[in-house]
Amino acid sequence: MSAQQQDSQNELDQLSINALRFLAVDAVEKAKSGHPGAPLGCAPIAYLLYHKLMKHDPSDPKWSDRDRFILSNGHASALLYGALHLSGYDLPMEQLEQFRQWGSHTPGHPEYGETPGVEVTTGPLGQGFAMAVGLSIAEKHLAAIYNHENHTPVDHHTYVLCGDGDLMEGISHESASLAGTLGLGKLIVLYDDNLISLDGPTELSFTEDVTRRFEAYHWHVQSVADGNDLVAIEAAIRAAQAETTRPSLIRVRTVIGYGSPKAGTKAVHGEALGAEATKATKKNLGWPEDKSFYVPDEARKNWNLIKERGKKAHAEWQTKFEDYKKAYPELGEQYDRTTAMKLAKGWESKLPVFPADKPVATRNAGQVVMNAVAGVIPELFGGAADLTSSTKTIFKDSPSFHVDPKGRNVFFGVREFGMMAAVNGIAAHGGLIPFGSTFFTFSDYCRSALRMGALQSSHSLYIFTHDSVGLGEDGPTHQPIEHLMALRAIPQLTDFRPADANETAACWRLALERKSASFMALSRQDLPVIDNEKFKVQDGCNHGAYALDASGKDIILIATGSEVSLILKAAEELKAAGINASVVSMPSFKIYDEQSDEYKASLLPEATPKIAIEAGATMGWYKYVGHNGVVIGIDRFGASAPGPIALEKLGISVANVVEHAKKLVKK
Structure with a gap:
């Protein structure tokens, strides 16, 4: 590439990066809510990943061998939505204009299933980082299962963008330690090291040496001094791709709110820039001040290159996978089945x-x-x-x-x-x-x-x-x-x-x-084991709750877990005392709540007195037993003692059920 061509490409890169920056700024400004600082500072990273370095097909966000991108600092969601839109995912401009609004596909923090191209739900800091470790574990395991010489249907990376807050959270320590122990070489984390948190400079609360910390976790660690240096960032990412035995951390020094009058301060972290600061930012970066949600044709054409490149890569993979299925038919069938989330027949x-x-x-x-x-x-x-x-x-x-x-x-x-x-x-x-x-x-x-x-x-x-x-x-x-x-x-x-x-x-x-x-x-x-044939346990559990004995009309005893065998014994004692009790096992509240009103009325008729017993908090049971029912549970902390004694002393006993049942039936 000649010097003139390189200069032209550099200009196109900057135009494309600024298009991404200002889609985010305009989305936040229109919503009067959001986080413009990280998108302004991290747009070059997102551009390199989505436009050049990641393997992905915007026309098919579920391609199984795509690279995964996780925005762990999910408050920077406007950056992700802009990158997805510009890359050609099914996220039209109208959705960016409805950022953070009811019914839009651009919620305040990324939500899986809501937005095409969003891999996981992030927002609580550190969890995106930790889920990325899980994604990389899955890739490594599946690659070991399916890949053979000349056939590699599983060969992709997991990329993460995280901030200081992610690395402050304890979960990042747990997850980074695990990733290093497991040698997750396909995991690449880009750390937005901008020295600012919501309360102010990170030196207020975060002074550890992150580089040495991750080296101690057995990570491959690099640093990039300038978050706008595309050459240096790309070189670091490619070096991370070449490292196959250790996860990689790339520490990128960025400027939060780059280009804005509030750059480098906490003021640009968690609120819209405001009309005047937005105009100033656009002016500083050579952008039309009077245009919102504007993407120059040259920038859109440049971003669109990934669409064809992604389709081509996907098609080539699919052709190779068809050959793979011929060479390894059983594994090919298993891959298709499990990727489609289907269980094996029978x-x-x-x-x-x-x-x-x-x-x-x-x-x-x-x-x-x-x-x-x-x-x-x-x-x-x-x-x-x-x-x-x-x-x-x-x-x-x-x-x-x-x-x-x-x-x-x-x-x-x-x-x-x-x-x-x-x-x-x-x-x-x-x-x-x-x-x-x-x-x-x-x-x-x-x-x-x-x-x-x-x-x-x-x-x-x-x-x-x-x-x-x-x-x-x-x-x-x-x-x-x-x-x-x-x-x-x-x-x-x-x-x-x-x-x-x-x-x-x-x-x-x-x-x-x-x-x-x-x-x-x-x-x-x-x-004790319940007779599966006699009590139709499998079918009963399908309903979340079912009757082990429906013959009693005086009272209904309900329990879960270990307390079910207890109410079966209590029903026997009550029968000897002339009280006929039905016995209901309720292994799942949620599944029972999904049942029809007719089923619920037949199992727990409103007029019949009810007692529920569970070795835990009583809260939540009254919707099943009614205001006149009785709930036997434990609303205090337990005690150190042999299990049977602890249960008895805390009222989880046959005698307690029988006593309450007799009082309830007399009423």
């Missing part, structure tokens, strides 16, 4: 049926179920937060992912929040159904990740064991009380608290079939 025939001859802890039943279906659901993949031996979530015939990336067992370490966010990232990647597991009380550590998984309808499975004070001697620090109701309050998150081994199998089936976020609360202690 997989449910592998689900075990447990005999009602001896008690089984539901955590142990879960392990049996996992290993029974492992062969027909090879996409099931995950692990525990250093609690595999306790949560029983391990594939017995598979190695560790860390040792062999084909392995399905991921040892996440004591990183509950990072683990569940990574699980969401694995789910967002596609081709896998991931799970993470820990003790139920530690769901507090990762609740925000569970909320994000539900918000983006991730097919994420959150497995919690030691689900009540019944776990015993570890005491109140490890005994969940409010956790069931707290998680049930999250919209779109399906709850499962199975009563026994057969309900556990049914709940696993439903969790796999529903293709959305769900959690299981499983027992440490052994529980």
